[in-house]
Amino acid sequence: MKKTYKIEVDCANCANKMEDATKKTAGVKDAVVNFMTLKMSVEFEDGCDPKKVMQEVLKNCKKVEDDCEIFI
């Protein structure tokens, strides 16, 4: 399953960090953060609850860049 979320982040490097952090989160198959359009598309592994996974993703992203926001 693939879902797209709006995000808020200040710099391109921070966006890259968010992408890395999201990819490392359990339940995420693949993730792409698009800094230019401020969108994040996340592909979930089968049988995962996107809402729960996204909570984790947000936590991990806040760790690497506390100035970011994901609109879940």
Place this chain on the structure above:
Amino acid sequence: MTKKQKKMLIRIIISAMLLLGFHFLPVQGIVRFFLYFIPYLIIGYDILIKGWKGIRNRQPFDENLLMAIATIGAIIIALYDSGDYTEAIAVMLFYQIGEWFQSYAVGKSRRNISDLMDIRPDYANIEVDGKLEQVDPDEVEIGSVIVVQPGEKVPLDGIVLEGVSTLNTSALTGESLPREVNVNDEIISGCINMTGRLKIKTTKGFEESTVSKILDLVENASSRKSKSENFITKFARIYTPAVVYSAIALAILPPLVRMIGFGLSAQWGAWIYRALTFLVISCPCALVISIPLSFFAGIGGASKAGILVKGSNYLEILSQVKCVVFDKTGTLTQGTFEVSGIHHNKMEDEKLLEYAALVESFSTHPISKSIQKAYRKKVDASRVTDIQEISGNGVIAKVDGICVAAGNDKLMKRLQIPYIACHHVGTIIHMAINGEYAGHILISDMIKPHAKDVISSLHSSGVEKTVMLTGDAKKVADQVANTLGIDEVYSELLPSDKVEKVESILEGKQYKGKLAFVGDGINDAPVLSRADIGIAMGAMGSDAAIEAADVVLMDDDPMKIVKAIKISRKCLRIVYENIWFAIGIKLICLFLGAIGIANMWVAIFADVGVMILAVLNAIRALFVKNL
């Protein structure tokens, strides 16, 4: 300006003013230190916090930490040494100014580009009991009837039921010439209805409509990263830790060597200062932000011109195209057959055409359709009797009681009527009236008006080879290729042969660079995906073309191919300018910093100045009008 940007601007102004004010205060010692610490905290507290968090989360090598270390270090040196805190605070101040400027510029270009792509319809009008109601286009079902008033955007693809109007398609095609629509015409979403009220029966849901597809495509374009972007990401990952370690080495090793090796004084202060300048210079922001920004602007500018590029990587490949392969029909030629001449006729052209239109009026063959089209008037079918269709030959019928035969030379031979062969290329319809030869009508596929210019400007812009593939007869193909000045022609090909031809050109490779295939998106999807880059033309409404191609031209003008290549080259030129400029200046400054020539101010320029210049340069990719 967003809230964040406003807050930052206020912080910048306050600390800059404090810094200026304190310059004239005659305080010394520890009081001076605390006084200067106020503007430092105002401007830099978030950086310090972020740097600390980075260490705690074991992600230490980012620019926040670099800045924190550099400025705190500079303050400590100043505390023991000169008492000049300005430098340390200025580093932080200018760093923040740079960040602010970058965020402003990115936001601005983001808005610019989304304005360009402002084709998303907000609502659709549905008639309920004679009154119009505005509903979300998402909710309109296929087959419902919507009303589009003058001045409104067409929200969904459909067919016109009622009304006549002109449409402004410039947001989709970049073409300013308005397009006429009548009843039963297909209409695509994203156009602006200019003059008349239209009733439209929708043929697609919103998700499937042209406008959604285009928006989706453009918005997701920059997630397909180009090689240069990947290079920068990798570069930044190696570069930042490398610089931090070299800075540490620069701070520790030379003083130790001086002390132990030569018995000189260590000069710790001077070397630590050099190491700190090193850190300030090293920040990779200029690269990390300006490269994606250039691609984003390039793709945005291209879509404004009616050229949809599906990803940064395709923009990159497009700029390296050295061989362009065309599918003839629909790209270089109109793809519709038209009457292009009437020869050797004894009666008036109009009269001959009328007879032809009458006898062919029962046929649905494309040739007979083009005759009907050339005749323009409505045909009175009741005048035609005794129709006799001889397949592969033509038609014989009686018009107003007179016997009329229309067909190829086989038909004339069959009727034993002497005919005059035509030296033009195309399909020939010989006409015999009352058993006597009455001339022939030449029907051919018309070459597009700009086609010749396209080939010559491709050649002059550095494309080494142009190839044309077609399923048409050799004679026709050769003539078109000669007229246009195309280097190589392969004719009489089946659709599957075209893939093979492209593959053999790819293997033969008599050019340096990439191969682009240009097709009209009909029947050539396999070739579009086989080429290094597939360009589909005239995609207005054709889903297959949008799916299969990497670059989609929104209208039929082949000149757009040249423009697309020029846009991509400009964008890539900017990207390389930025890469070389940023890395070059930084390396020079790093070197100068290491040997102690560059001070903090030079470092600030190398960091913030380079970034601002690179961002400004990147935005240039947005301007593509005069290419």
